[in-house]
Amino acid sequence: MADEPLLPPHGGYRDLKAFQNTVIIHDATVAFCRRFLKPTDRTVDQMVQAARSGKQNIAEGSSMSGTSRASELKLVGVARASLEELLNDYQDFLRQRNLAEWPRDHEKAVYIRRLAYRNGKSYSTYRIYIEEKSPETAANTMVCILRQTCYLLDKIKKQLSDRLVEEGGINERIYRERRNRRGF
Numbered sequence: 797m798a799d800e801p802l803l804p805p806h807g808g809y810r811d812l813k814a815f816q817n818t819v820i821i822h823d824a825t826v827a828f829c830r831r832f833l834k835p836t837d838r839t840v841d842q843m844v845q846a847a848r849s850g851k852q853n854i855a856e857g858s859s860m861s862g863t864s865r866a867s868e869l870k871l872v873g874v875a876r877a878s879l880e881e882l883l884n885d886y887q888d889f890l891r892q893r894n895l896a897e898w899p900r901d902h903e904k905a906v907y908i909r910r911l912a913y914r915n916g917k918s919y920s921t922y923r924i925y926i927e928e929k930s931p932e933t934a935a936n937t938m939v940c941i942l943r944q945t946c947y948l949l950d951k952i953k954k955q956l957s958d959r960l961v962e963e964g965g966i967n968e969r970i971y972r973e974r975r976n977r978r979g980f
Contacts, residue, residue: 809858814948816917818851818875821941823919824926825882828938832889832931843885849878850945865963869956876949883942886935895932897939904933908940 809815825847829840857871890897898905911921925937 809855812854812858812948812952813912814945814952815851815854815858817912817941817945817948818847818854818879820917820919820922821879821882821938821945822847822851824922824938824941827919827923827926828934831927832934839885843882846878846882846885850875850882853878854949865956865960869953869960872949872953872956876946876953879942879946879949883939883946886938886942889935890932890939893931895935898936905936905940908937909944912941912944 822844825843829843833840833843853871853875857868857875860871861868887897889895908922908925911917914921922937922941926934929937
C-alpha cells in the first residue's frame, strides 16, 4: 500500500471470467429472443438491455476503478442486479410455458455448468444449446450461465468492498500522499 500510485492501474475487465460470461450472455440473449420471442414483445427489449447492462457496467466500473473504487463497486452491483433481472426473465419464460426449470443437480445443468471451465469459451461454446435445442434447453442453459455469472459477481463485490474498507478510495490516497510529501 505504501508504494501504491495515486492512481492505481485500472481496466483489465476483459480478463475477468464474469465479464467474459456477460459477453456470452448478451450474445445468447439476442439469439434467444430472436428465436423464441416475438419482435414486438416488450420483454425482448428488456431482456437485451438487461444483458447489455450487465456487460457494460462491468466495463464502466473497471474503467472508473482508478479514481473511484466506490463507483466501481456500485457499477458491479448494477451489473449484478441487471443479470438478476434477466435471470428472472428466463425463469418467467419457463414457468409461463409450463417448461421445467432444471434443478441444480440435473444432468443437463451439471453439463452446462461444466462448459464454463473450457479454455477460450465463447458464445459458440453454448450456441447449439441456444439456437438448435428446445426452448426449455435454451432457457435453462441461460439460467445456468446467469447463476454462474451472478456468483462470480458476488465474489467480485465482496473483494471490492473489502478492499475499499481496507485501503480506502482516491480521497484517502490523496490524503496519504499529501501527508507523505509534507513529511508527517
